[in-house]
Amino acid sequence: MSDYIVSARKYRPQSFKTVVGQKALVQTLKNAILNGKLAHAYLFCGPRGVGKTTCARIFAKTINCEHLTPDGEACGTCESCQSFDEQRSYNVYELDAASNNGVDQIRDLIEQVQVPPQIGKYKVFIIDEVHMLSTAAFNAFLKTLEEPPRHAIFVMCTTEKQKILPTILSRCQTYDFQRITVQDIVDQLQRIANEEHIHAEPQALQVIARKADGGMRDALSVFDQIVSFTDGNVTYQSTIDNLNILDYELFFRLTDAALSGNIPAALLMLDEVIRKGFDAQTFIAGWASHLRDLMVSQDVATLSLVEAGQEVVRQYEEQSKRCLPAFLYQAVQIASECDFNYRNSRNKRLSVELAIVKICQLMHPAQLPQPVAPQQVVSRPTAPQQASAPQQPVRQQVAPQPAAAPRPMPQQPVARPVQQPAPQPVTRTVHTIDPNNRFGSRTAAPRLASLHGTSPQQQSAQPATQQLPEMNDPVTPDALRRAWKQYISTIPTEKLLMNTMVSYLPELVEGTQYKITVVSEAQQEIFMPHRGEILRYLCNVLHNSHIQIDCEVAPESTVRHAFSPREKLQEMMDDNPAIESLIQTFGLEIG
Numbered sequence: 142m143s144d145y146i147v148s149a150r151k152y153r154p155q156s157f158k159t160v161v162g163q164k165a166l167v168q169t170l171k172n173a174i175l176n177g178k179l180a181h182a183y184l185f186c187g188p189r190g191v192g193k194t195t196c197a198r199i200f201a202k203t204i205n206c207e208h209l210t211p212d213g214e215a216c217g218t219c220e221s222c223q224s225f226d227e228q229r230s231y232n233v234y235e236l237d238a239a240s241n242n243g244v245d246q247i248r249d250l251i252e253q254v255q256v257p258p259q260i261g262k263y264k265v266f267i268i269d270e271v272h273m274l275s276t277a278a279f280n281a282f283l284k285t286l287e288e289p290p291r292h293a294i295f296v297m298c299t300t301e302k303q304k305i306l307p308t309i310l311s312r313c314q315t316y317d318f319q320r321i322t323v324q325d326i327v328d329q330l331q332r333i334a335n336e337e338h339i340h341a342e343p344q345a346l347q348v349i350a351r352k353a354d355g356g357m358r359d360a361l362s363v364f365d366q367i368v369s370f371t372d373g374n375v376t377y378q379s380t381i382d383n384l385n386i387l388d389y390e391l392f393f394r395l396t397d398a399a400l401s402g403n404i405p406a407a408l409l410m411l412d413e414v415i416r417k418g419f420d421a422q423t424f425i426a427g428w429a430s431h432l433r434d435l436m437v438s439q440d441v442a443t444l445s446l447v448e449a450g451q452e453v454v455r456q457y458e459e460q461s462k463r464c465l466p467a468f469l470y471q472a473v474q475i476a477s478e479c480d481f482n483y484r485n486s487r488n489k490r491l492s493v494e495l496a497i498v499k500i501c502q503l504m505h506p507a508q509l510p511q512p513v514a515p516q517q518v519v520s521r522p523t524a525p526q527q528a529s530a531p532q533q534p535v536r537q538q539v540a541p542q543p544a545a546a547p548r549p550m551p552q553q554p555v556a557r558p559v560q561q562p563a564p565q566p567v568t569r570t571v572h573t574i575d576p577n578n579r580f581g582s583r584t585a586a587p588r589l590a591s592l593h594g595t596s597p598q599q600q601s602a603q604p605a606t607q608q609l610p611e612m613n614d615p616v617t618p619d620a621l622r623r624a625w626k627q628y629i630s631t632i633p634t635e636k637l638l639m640n641t642m643v644s645y646l647p648e649l650v651e652g653t654q655y656k657i658t659v660v661s662e663a664q665q666e667i668f669m670p671h672r673g674e675i676l677r678y679l680c681n682v683l684h685n686s687h688i689q690i691d692c693e694v695a696p697e698s699t700v701r702h703a704f705s706p707r708e709k710l711q712e713m714m715d716d717n718p719a720i721e722s723l724i725q726t727f728g729l730e731i732g
C-alpha cells in the first residue's frame with residue numbers, strides 16, 4: 142500500500158472539463174480566459190469540498206499555458222503546464238489562511254507578489270479560507286490588493302462569504318460554487334471505480350453521495366474508506382453498515398406500516414434500529430426526509446428533487462401514489478417537529494415513539510369515527526346517521542323544527558342504536574385525537590365553508606383522476622368503504638366534509654360506480670369540490686383507476702318547500718351554516 146494515493150488527490154481534476162458539477166461557472170472562467178478579460182482578484186465562495194481550490198489551480202495553470210486549446214483548456218504538454226503538473230511551478234503560490242493567518246505570512250506573500258514570473262505571464266496567489274485572516278493581516282493585504290502588479294492575480298477561497306470585509310468584496314469578481322448534485326458525485330465515483338477495477342453497486346454510491354452532502358472531497362474520502370474496508374467490493378449493505386446509515390428500505394417499510402395504521406410494527410422498527418446502535422433522532426430525522434421525498438414524488442414536476450438512483454426514485458413514486466397529500470404533509474410536520482425538539486426532550490425515545498404513533502394514527506382506520514355499520518347505510522342512505530346527531534340537538538335549541546318538517550328527524554336513528562356497542566367507544570377515541578373533530582364549536586364551520594370556495598384543492602380536484610396510470614384491481618364495496626374511512630381520518634380540520642363523508646357512505650351502483658345520497662344541496666356542495674381528490678385517493682389505495690363516485694341529493698329534500706318562517710330559517714341555515722352561529726351568538730329568536 143506504499144504507493145497508495147487517496148482518491149481525492151489522485152483524481153483531483155487537472156483540467157476544467159474534468160471539474161465535477163460546476164458547469165456554468167467553469168464556462169464563465171474559460172470565456173474570460175479566451176477573451177483575455179482577466180480580473181486581478183477573484184473570490185471563490187461555496188461549501189467545503191466542491192472544487193474551489195481545484196478550480197483556482199486549474200485557472201492558474203490555464204492562464205499560463207503557452208498553447209491554449211480552442212475551448213479554453215490548458216494543453217498539458219507545454220513547459221508551463223508540465224511544471225504545474227509536476228508541482229514545481231513558481232507561478233502558483235498557495236496560502237492556507239486557516240493555519241497562517243498572521244501579518245508575517247501575509248508579508249511573505251506580498252514580497253512574492255512583487256517578483257515577476259520567470260516563465261509564463263501570471264503569478265497566481267491562492268488564499269484558502271481567506272475569512273480566517275486576522276484583521277491586521279487583512280489590512281496589510283488590502284494595499285496590495287488595491288494596486289497589484291500586472292502579473293499578479295489573486296484567487297481567494299472561502300466557505301463564509303459573509304465574513305469577508307466589504308472593502309475586499311468590492312475588489313473581487315465573485316464566483317459562487319454550488320453543492321455538487323448526488324448524481325454528479327455518483328457518476329464521478331463510478332468513473333473512478335471503473336478505472337480502479339473496483340466493484341461498486343450503484344446503490345452504494347448513491348448512499349455515499351448522499352452522505353457527502355454535495356462535497357466531492359468528502360465523497361471520495363468516504364469512498365476510499367469503504368473500498369479499503371471491503372477489499373474493493375463496495376456493496377450497498379457493506380456501505381450502510383460502514384457509514385452507520387439507516388437503510389432506506391427501512392423507511393419504505395415504516396411508511397407502509399404507517400399507511401396501514403400498524404403502530405406495533407412501526408414501534409418495533411424503532412426498537413430494532415436502537416438495538417443496532419443508532420439513536421432515535423437518526424431514525425425520526427431519516428423518516429422526515431423520507432416523507433419529504435415522498436411528498437415531492439407525488440408530482441412529476443418535483444420528482445427530480447428526489448436525489449436517489451432510478452430504482453429508488455421509482456420506489457418513491459410507487460409509494461407516494463398510495464399516500465394522500467394531507468397525510469404526507471401532516472406526517473412530515475410531526476416528524477420534523479419531533480426532530481427539532483429532540484434535543485430538549487427529557488425522554489427522547491418516548492418523544493420519537495409518540496411521533497410514530499401520531500403518524501400511524503393519521504391513517505389508522507380504528508381511530509376513525511365509525512358511527513354506522515356499513516349495512517345500515519346501504520339500507521337507509523337518505524337518513525342522517527348518528528354522526529350528525531351530536532350537532533342536530535344544538536340546532537334544535539336554536540330553532541326547533543316543526544313536527545311537520547319533511548326532513549327525517551335526527552332523534553329517530555339516535556334513539557335505538559344506544560344498545561349497539563360500537564358508537565360509544567369510537568366517539569371517545571375521536572375526542573382523544575382531536576377534540577374539535579366533530580363536536581367542536583360550530584362557529585368554526587362556516588369559516589371553513591367559505592374557504593372551500595377558493596381552495597386550490599378545489600381547483601385541482603376535478604381532473605385529478607385523469608393523471609392516474611391504468612389500474613384494475615377488483616374493488617369490493619367493503620374495501621371501498623374502508624378506504625373512504627381512511628380518507629376521513631386525514632381531514633380532521635375539514636369538519637363539514639368529514640361530517641358529510643361520515644354520514645353518507647358510498648353505495649355500489651354497478652362495477653366500480655358508486656354514489657352517495659345526501660339530504661341537501663348544501664351537503665352536495667361540501668362534497669363536490671373534494672370529489673376529485675377523494676377519487677384519486679381511493680383509486681390509488683385500491684389500485685383501480687376506474688372508481689367513480691357520484692353525489693346525489695335525495696329527492697325528498699329537493700322537493701321540499703319551506704312554508705313556515707321556521708322552515709325557511711332552517712333552509713337558510715342548511716345553505717349557509719354561518720346563520721346558525723349568528724343566531725347562537727346573538728341569542729336570536731323567531732318572533
Ligand SMILES: [Zn+2]
Binds near residue numbers: 217
Ligand atoms: Zn500548456
